[in-house]
Amino acid sequence: MVTKQFQTNRAAMALLTFYSTPLVREYQSTLISRACFFACLCFLVCVFAPLLVAYSSHGFWVKHNVHREQPDVRFKYQALLLARSPSSDVTWSTFTEYNSLTSQYLHFPSITVMEKDEDDDGLLDGLDLSLELETNQTIHFIQLFLIFSYRLKDISSITMESLAVIQYNSGIPLTGLHYVGDLQWLQKRMLNYRQSDNRYNQTVMGQFEISDLLRAYNERDYGTETRNGHYSPIYGPSDGLLRVHSYIRYTEAVLEYTPGLWNVLKWAWIQYASILLIFSYVVGIFKNVVFGQQMIPTWNEKCIKTVSHNFK
Numbered sequence: 688m689v690t691k692q693f694q695t696n697r698a699a700m701a702l703l704t705f706y707s708t709p710l711v712r713e714y715q716s717t718l719i720s721r722a723c724f725f726a727c728l729c730f731l732v733c734v735f736a737p738l739l740v741a742y743s744s745h746g747f748w749v750k751h752n753v754h755r756e757q758p759d760v761r762f763k764y765q766a767l768l769l770a771r772s773p774s775s776d777v778t779w780s781t782f783t784e785y786n787s788l789t790s791q792y793l794h795f796p797s798i799t800v801m802e803k804d805e806d807d808d809g810l811l812d813g814l815d816l817s818l819e820l821e822t823n824q825t826i827h828f829i830q831l832f833l834i835f836s837y838r839l840k841d842i843s844s845i846t847m848e849s850l851a852v853i854q855y856n857s858g859i860p861l862t863g864l865h866y867v868g869d870l871q872w873l874q875k876r877m878l879n880y881r882q883s884d885n886r887y888n889q890t891v892m893g894q895f896e897i898s899d900l901l902r903a904y905n906e907r908d909y910g911t912e913t914r915n916g917h918y919s920p921i922y923g924p925s926d927g928l929l930r931v932h933s934y935i936r937y938t939e940a941v942l943e944y945t946p947g948l949w950n951v952l953k954w955a956w957i958q959y960a961s962i963l964l965i966f967s968y969v970v971g972i973f974k975n976v977v978f979g980q981q982m983i984p985t986w987n988e989k990c991i992k993t994v995s996h997n998f999k
Contacts, residue, residue, distance in 0.1 A: 714986075716984070722985050725983055729970050733967055737963040737965075738959060741955075741958040747959075749946050749951050751946070752946045753942065754842045754942045754944065755940070756842070756940050756942060757939050758838060758940050759811075759838040759839075759840075760810075760836070761836040762816075762833065763834045764800065765834035766780065766781055766831065766834065767779075767831070768830070768831050769829075769830040769831075769897070770820075770828065770929060771826070772824035775824055777824055777826070778792045779793060782892055782895070794820050794822055796819055798816070798819075800814070800815070800816050801814075801815045810937075813935060813937055814934070816931075818831075818931040820928070821927060821929075822928075823927055826860060827856065827858065827861065829853075829861065829864050829929075829931060830897075831854075831933070832851070833850070835850070835911065843878045843881065843882045843883070843884065844881075844882070844883040844884070845878075846888045847909075847910070848887065848888060849911035850911065851913050852912070853933055855918050855920060857920055859920075862929065863928075863929065863932070865919035866935075867934050868916035870912075870913060870938065872941065872942070873909060873912045876909070877944060877945050880945060880950070887910070891904060913935065
């Protein structure tokens, strides 16, 4: 009566499967047998074949990585201006020693400086600098050095003093120059993951011979330089003022670095595991065919019953 009622309820309601377990058939053999050799061979193929495939495809061990970071850049209110005419030089700087060495060519300008944080992320995005200097010289060459404090912290902790150089040469007399460009990270060797480097956190203006200054700065492993520069010169006879206006945008630093051990192992494991899944699936199908069709002799419950029946 209960059974009949259960069957009636089962017919009335749709049944859902909430849990299932597969039926397992064991194929048994001795330790020294073709089945044991075949099983060991399949295991070795599953383990080492994915490793060989991943390694031969290159990039298995990550030797370098790339990271983008917005640097913390601050203008240090230190600058040096050098303007040249056929007859004389016009110069100015924020460095007392340099001014004393070039006192006969020294002209004091009026300067307006403004740094902007356009996206309100707490990091400055650019420098807007205007400079006006009184001179009656016929200027053909302008060179401006700007000093910045530059800091990176995500991948490597780097604090340094960096340099931006704006330079323009003209065969026609200049009364002004407008410049727009980027201050970009310059790197000549790989960084180490989590390294701390403050060896360049010292004055760039260690010497005031321009050629020696630029050579010493160029020998650094990393620094900054102006790129993507656009110049708009203002030509004409001198009106008693030399005007220089520049806007420099602080761009993201693209860092190349050697990853740490765990980072290397993580990416190697991801590559290996993805190929291992494919090999495990294919080898599993192959083993089912070989053992299921008894291509290699083994014992299981069905086989033992058949053998016992044949011997009766």
